[in-house]
Amino acid sequence: MGHAVSYEDDGTPEEQTRRKFMANSVVVLGGVIGLVLAVPLAASLIPGADAAKANASPLTDDEYKQLQTATDKPIKVTFLKKNKDGYLPESADEQFVWAVKTDEAKLKAARPALFAGEEKLPYPVINMGFVLFSPICPHLGCRFNWSEDLKKFACPCHGSQFTNLGEHTAGPALRGLDPLPLEEKSGKAEITWITYKNNEPGHIVLSYS
Numbered sequence: 663m664g665h666a667v668s669y670e671d672d673g674t675p676e677e678q679t680r681r682k683f684m685a686n687s688v689v690v691l692g693g694v695i696g697l698v699l700a701v702p703l704a705a706s707l708i709p710g711a712d713a714a715k716a717n718a719s720p721l722t723d724d725e726y727k728q729l730q731t732a733t734d735k736p737i738k739v740t741f742l743k744k745n746k747d748g749y750l751p752e753s754a755d756e757q758f759v760w761a762v763k764t765d766e767a768k769l770k771a772a773r774p775a776l777f778a779g780e781e782k783l784p785y786p787v788i789n790m791g792f793v794l795f796s797p798i799c800p801h802l803g804c805r806f807n808w809s810e811d812l813k814k815f816a817c818p819c820h821g822s823q824f825t826n827l828g829e830h831t832a833g834p835a836l837r838g839l840d841p842l843p844l845e846e847k848s849g850k851a852e853i854t855w856i857t858y859k860n861n862e863p864g865h866i867v868l869s870y871s
């Protein structure tokens with residue numbers, strides 16, 4: 663007469679081995695699926711080149727004329743900043759950057775870390791003979807101004823100061839001013855806005871808006 667198999671019955675050694683194999687397979691398969699889903703998700707959270715391209719703002723003729731008046735004395739260039747964030751409708755708001763006419767030799771001499779140090783950026787920091795600086799102080803994000811008296815950029819919040827080429831000379835900021843990409847596209851100049859993380863010695867992208 664056969665006997666009933668209780669739920670506590672561990673089964674034969676072969677059955678136990680098969681069950682262990684199945685359980686391990688499920689864990690491994692789950693891990694692989696998790697990884698396949700997680701990699702693109704993580705990548706989508708890191709601001710990338712596509713987001714930068716989508717938010718590049720072309721300058722109008724008048725805005726470009728402002729840029730061309732820059733000398734080694736910085737000038738403000740106001741422009742309509744394009745905001746394209748995922749599937750949200752595109753919007754625009756007025757922004758400004760600081761423009762300085764310079765060349766690579768001068769910028770390299772003043773800011774070597776921008777070319778070969780911890781402030782290095784993955785795009786040309788000079789284009790068309792200009793460097794553009796984000797107006798956001800790299801200390802804690804206030805807006806600084808150009809002081810004709812000091813011949814420096816001076817931040818009103820905690821006293822950081824920077825030369826016309828953005829070299830940090832005083833105050834608590836941990837890096838110099840942040841150059842933004844300027845590109846020539848189909849005869850137009852385009853500015854890409856980038857928000858970098860404050861209070862870090864290097865450049866960590868937070869967003870393109």
Ligand code: FES
Nearest residue numbers: 799801802817820
């Ligand atoms: Fe500019 Fe602190 S925010 S010095």
